[in-house]
Amino acid sequence: MAENYFNTLPLRRQLEELGDCHFMDGSEFARGTEAAQGKKIVIVGCGAQGLNQGLNMRDSGLDVSYALRDAAITEKRQSFLNASENGFAVGTYAEMLSSADIVMNLAPDKQHTSVVETVIPHMKEGATFTYAHGFNIVEEGTQIRKDLTVIMVAPKSPGSEVREEYKRGFGVPTLISCHVENDPTGEGIEIAKALCVAQGGHHAGVLNSSFVAEVKSDLMGEQTILCGLLQTGSILCFDKMVKEGIEEGYASKLIQFGWETITEALKHGGITNMMDRLSNPAKIVAYSLGEELKFIMGDLFYKHMDDIISGEFSKTMMADWANDDVNLLQWRRETGETAFEKSTPSGEISEQEFFDKGIVMVAMVKAGVELAFEAMVDSGIQPESAYYESLHETPLIANTIARKKLFEMNRIISDTAEYGCYLFSHAAVPLLKNFIEEIDTDVIGKGLDSTDTTVDNRLLVDVNYNIRNHEVEEIGEILRESMSNMAAI
Numbered sequence: 001m002a003e004n005y006f007n008t009l010p011l012r013r014q015l016e017e018l019g020d021c022h023f024m025d026g027s028e029f030a031r032g033t034e035a036a037q038g039k040k041i042v043i044v045g046c047g048a049q050g051l052n053q054g055l056n057m058r059d060s061g062l063d064v065s066y067a068l069r070d071a072a073i074t075e076k077r078q079s080f081l082n083a084s085e086n087g088f089a090v091g092t093y094a095e096m097l098s099s100a101d102i103v104m105n106l107a108p109d110k111q112h113t114s115v116v117e118t119v120i121p122h123m124k125e126g127a128t129f130t131y132a133h134g135f136n137i138v139e140e141g142t143q144i145r146k147d148l149t150v151i152m153v154a155p156k157s158p159g160s161e162v163r164e165e166y167k168r169g170f171g172v173p174t175l176i177s178c179h180v181e182n183d184p185t186g187e188g189i190e191i192a193k194a195l196c197v198a199q200g201g202h203h204a205g206v207l208n209s210s211f212v213a214e215v216k217s218d219l220m221g222e223q224t225i226l227c228g229l230l231q232t233g234s235i236l237c238f239d240k241m242v243k244e245g246i247e248e249g250y251a252s253k254l255i256q257f258g259w260e261t262i263t264e265a266l267k268h269g270g271i272t273n274m275m276d277r278l279s280n281p282a283k284i285v286a287y288s289l290g291e292e293l294k295f296i297m298g299d300l301f302y303k304h305m306d307d308i309i310s311g312e313f314s315k316t317m318m319a320d321w322a323n324d325d326v327n328l329l330q331w332r333r334e335t336g337e338t339a340f341e342k343s344t345p346s347g348e349i350s351e352q353e354f355f356d357k358g359i360v361m362v363a364m365v366k367a368g369v370e371l372a373f374e375a376m377v378d379s380g381i382q383p384e385s386a387y388y389e390s391l392h393e394t395p396l397i398a399n400t401i402a403r404k405k406l407f408e409m410n411r412i413i414s415d416t417a418e419y420g421c422y423l424f425s426h427a428a429v430p431l432l433k434n435f436i437e438e439i440d441t442d443v444i445g446k447g448l449d450s451t452d453t454t455v456d457n458r459l460l461v462d463v464n465y466n467i468r469n470h471e472v473e474e475i476g477e478i479l480r481e482s483m484s485n486m487a488a489i
């Protein structure tokens with residue numbers, strides 16, 4: 001097996017690549033989709049990203065078709081049905097790839113070595129090969145034929161939202177890059193920009209970054225705040241409520257739809273707005289719980305970041321790939337057996353009630369976003385990238401839990417995200433055991449006693465100051481402003 005690419009770089013290059021991130025100006029997309037117009041684009045894989053990216057690009061006027069494995073076509077697998085029922089031309093590698101100008105690799109990361117081995121030999125000289133996540137290049141050290149341009153167009157969102165946002169005339173923030181080792185014509189970034197425009201990403205904010213920065217930040221976000229902590233919090237908060245005698249259907253609903261409702265407030269006004277949705281006494285309690293959670297979980301977040309940077313995480317996950325996914329499959333089964341997954345939501349909960357009765361959930365989101373952001377920035381990842389991988393994407397993942405609990409989240413996210421999510425939550429659940437035992441139903445399930453709403457003014461001023469002056473809030477204000485500007489255009 002090839003060596004981990006990041007680990008082969010000298011320290012100076014590692015730091016340069018980790019910090020390589022430029023938030024692009026709208027004027028940089030003046031050429032629109034021009035660099036991809038008239039080119040034959042063939043997508044390999046028609047799953048979560050493959051189908052939705054293809055639909056967007058076709059609606060933007062590009063020539064899109066699919067190349068699937070022979071068995072997927074003969075057995076009429078879901079990938080074949082996704083592509084053919086949506087009216088796309090579908091064929092085998094032999095039929096589709098030799099005439100392709102751009103081949104988009106949208107198969108799961110675990111399969112990328114096999115995709116590279118089977119797809120690349122069919123590709124014509126000078127064509128372009130794309131990724132939506134750079135694991136194969138950065139962690140597996142795969143080297144691609146030097147005549148091929150290798151680029152990345154990585155939506156910072158689940159595939160379902162990539163399509164929904166495009167249909168609204170918008171898009172999702174996207175990271176683009178041209179791999180430094182594969183840019184024979186110097187045109188790579190122009191093609192990446194064109195594909196990003198065709199998917200609507202330029203409306204939402206685009207980072208021109210590196211394969212290294214994408215991989216290290218994407219893995220960190222998905223393992224910790226985006227998926228790992230939402231899974232941990234769902235299991236712990238549900239069990240706590242039921243243990244304290246709260247009706248199971250109510251507890252189920254508070255969790256399943258609570259993350260979505262709470263994090264919707266993040267989308268509009270960051271952590272500040274989410275905390276402002278609480279009463280003053282509840283905000284002070286949530287702030288204090290958040291600080292406690294940051295103290296308890298800080299080392300775990302930094303361990304995940306360190307293991308991602310060193311390559312330890314990818315080594316462990318690839319060992320599981322080589323072992324027939326034994327850990328992944330067991331963790332998936334165990335998740336399906338949790339009381340929360342098996343519960344049925346019932347009853348009515350108003351929008352405000354999700355905040356008032358879910359104070360510890362608000363504290364978990366705040367702690368998780370801030371810790372993930374801090375760990376990424378401390379490791380050399382730029383704040384813009386850290387913001388997308390922590391605060392911005394949390395509501396998009398919360399939407400998936402609202403649809404069908406943890407099953408849906410783990411189904412929609414990529415294979416690397418699912419593995420990392422279980423890894424984090426298996427460490428975080430026991431770590432938070434005492435914390436959860438010590439809290440009461442006033443912060444999860446029942447809400448604070450609202451007869452006394454007195455607060456200490458000085459304390460409230462300090463809490464508000466600390467919330468508003470965290471770096472994730474500062475960069476968030478700038479990025480959200482530019483997203484609404486782009487939407488207006």
Ligand SMILES: NC(=O)C1=CN([C@@H]2O[C@H](COP(=O)(O)OP(=O)(O)OC[C@H]3O[C@@H](n4cnc5c(N)ncnc54)[C@H](OP(=O)(O)O)[C@@H]3O)[C@@H](O)[C@H]2O)C=CC1
Binds near residue numbers: 044050111155414
């Ligand atoms: N899931 C997400 O929301 C996000 C994913 N990404 C990235 O996008 C890429 C695609 O991920 P995702 O959409 O989750 O993937 P999926 O698991 O949804 O992809 C499944 C598709 O890949 C095909 N496939 C599986 N194995 C192979 C193989 N060996 N060779 C060729 N095709 C194969 C399947 O076809 P078949 O029917 O033949 O099995 C199917 O069409 C990944 O790099 C991921 O990191 C980036 C951002 C978000």
Ligand SMILES: CC[C@](O)(C(C)=O)C(=O)O
Binds near residue numbers: 156159226415
């Ligand atoms: C959060 C998980 C993700 O990175 C994503 C949807 O962006 C993935 O790999 O699925």
Ligand SMILES: [Mg+2]
Binds near residue numbers: 156157218222
């Ligand atoms: Mg991601």
Ligand SMILES: [Mg+2]
Binds near residue numbers: 218219222414416417
């Ligand atoms: Mg990912």
